[in-house]
Structure formats: structure tokens, C-alpha cells
Amino acid sequence: MKKLLLSSVLLSVLFVLQANAAGGVAGKVIALDAGHGGGETGAVNLTYGVVEADVNWDVVLALEAKLKTQGAYVVVADRLSTRRDRVNDAVAGCASLDIDKDGVSDNRKCDVIVSVHHNSPADATNTTHDGTLTIYTQRSDKPLAQALLSALTPLTGNNEGLLNGGYGMTVYKNLVSSITEAYYITNDCEAELYLYSKGTTTDISESCKDAGYQLENRIDREADLQIEGLANYFNSQSSGGKGGGQPN
Numbered sequence: 001m002k003k004l005l006l007s008s009v010l011l012s013v014l015f016v017l018q019a020n021a022a023g024g025v026a027g028k029v030i031a032l033d034a035g036h037g038g039g040e041t042g043a044v045n046l047t048y049g050v051v052e053a054d055v056n057w058d059v060v061l062a063l064e065a066k067l068k069t070q071g072a073y074v075v076v077a078d079r080l081s082t083r084r085d086r087v088n089d090a091v092a093g094c095a096s097l098d099i100d101k102d103g104v105s106d107n108r109k110c111d112v113i114v115s116v117h118h119n120s121p122a123d124a125t126n127t128t129h130d131g132t133l134t135i136y137t138q139r140s141d142k143p144l145a146q147a148l149l150s151a152l153t154p155l156t157g158n159n160e161g162l163l164n165g166g167y168g169m170t171v172y173k174n175l176v177s178s179i180t181e182a183y184y185i186t187n188d189c190e191a192e193l194y195l196y197s198k199g200t201t202t203d204i205s206e207s208c209k210d211a212g213y214q215l216e217n218r219i220d221r222e223a224d225l226q227i228e229g230l231a232n233y234f235n236s237q238s239s240g241g242k243g244g245g246q247p248n
């Protein structure tokens with residue numbers, strides 16, 4: 001009997017450990033912003049007419065659904081005209097959550113806000129360039145931006161690094177934030193993969209396959225990698241990684 005009890009205790013400890021390792025986003029309040037929209041296209045793939053705003057929105061919806069199944073609380077910012085309005089909307093959304101279901105808003109702060117974008121190069125007629133980068137504003141955003149960059153880079157295999165700038169409006173609300181540019185939507189293979197992911201087409205060009213692009217649901221894969229990055233970020237924060245880095 002004792003043995004049985006012990007093994008069931010061990011089993012539940014193992015289960016909790018596993019859940020912690022896999023569930024870095026569980027219980028977190030995560031705000032998502034789909035870049036552009038509301039009449040603003042963002043980057044446009046000239047060959048296929050794929051519009052960045054649509055890609056951003058699809059990734060955010062996939063991400064929202066997947067995060068919720070992993071126990072996160074998700075707020076999707078309205079696609080208001082200015083970045084400041086979007087941040088205000090996200091902050092209000094996080095504050096209005098009633099997580100303990102007592103009928104009263106919990107007044108929670110968003111743990112992070114991630115703004116999902118897809119890039120275009122300075123020369124928008126370049127249909128072959130691809131790469132992954134993330135953008136941070138304050139030093140406190142850097143661990144999040146780095147975790148997302150590391151997780152997302154396998155999409156393109158081309159790490160274009162961390163940029164400083166971007167989401168300045170979060171500074172006054174003291175939110176940890178990052179903008180992700182998981183790939184270049186101006187790239188024709190990326191546009192083809194997007195159309196494939198939407199079920200609009202059933203294949204991508206042989207030249208794209210030759211270039212190393214895999215036939216996959218790119219929307220789902222990016223959402224999975226975004227979650228991997230978020231989970232790694234939260235795990236590193238809870239294991240004492242907070243504030244450990246020196247400015248550089």
C-alpha cells in the first residue's frame with residue numbers, strides 16, 4: 001500500500017514537472033496585436049498580391065487558439081488606427097479579464113504583448129530575400145525578443161538579429177513587448193506557402209522546394225514556434241534569469 005502511495009506521489013510529481021517544462025505559457029496573460037489592418041495593408045507580395053495584414057491576422061488567430069489550449073489568457077488587440085490605441089486596448093483587455101470567475105475584473109497587467117508582423121525589404125520588388133528578426137524597445141524587452149528570435153529563426157534559417165526601435169508606445173504602460181518579423185512576405189516562396197496554408201493552393205513551386213522550403217501549414221508552424229519562444233521566455237524569467245544580463 002505504501003509503495004503504491006509512493007509511486008502515485010512520484011507519478012504526480014513527474015506529471016507536475018512535465019507540465020511546468022511544457023507549460024511555460026499556462027496562466028500567463030498574453031496580449032496579441034496583428035500588425036496593420038483596418039485598411040492598412042503593411043507589406044505586399046507583388047507576385048501573388050498577398051497582404052501582410054492578412055497574414056498577421058491569421059497567425060494571431062492560430063496563436064490565440066493554441067495559447068488558450070495551453071492554459072494562457074489571451075487578449076487580442078482591436079486593429080485600431082494607432083499603435084497607442086492598440087496598446088491601450090490590449091491593456092484594457094488584460095485588466096478586464098475575470099480569471100477567477102467571481103464576476104469582477106481582476107485588473108491584471110498583460111505579462112507581455114507580442115505584435116505579429118511579416119517583413120519587406122527596402123526594395124519591395126525583391127521577391128527572394130528571406131530572414132527572421134524581432135524588435136525590442138526597452139532593455140527589459142530584450143529577453144522576450146531574443147527568445148522569440150531564437151524560436152522563429154528555423155522558419156527561414158536566416159537570423160537577422162534583434163533590432164532596437166519599434167513598439168515605443170509600450171514604454172508608458174511599462175509592458176514587456178516585442179514585434180516579430182518571422183519572415184518576409186515579399187518572398188514568393190513565403191507567399192506560396194501562405195496560400196497553401198489557407199487551402200487556396202495545393203502545392204508550392206519546385207523551385208521553392210529546391211530552395212529548402214517545406215510544404216507545411218506555415219501559419220500553424222509559426223504559431224507553434226511563437227509559443228515555444230514565449231514558453232522559453234517565461235521559463236527563463238521564473239528560473240531566475242530575470243535581469244541577469246548586462247547591457248550591451
Ligand SMILES: [Zn+2]
Nearest residue numbers: 035042117118
Ligand atoms: Zn508590418
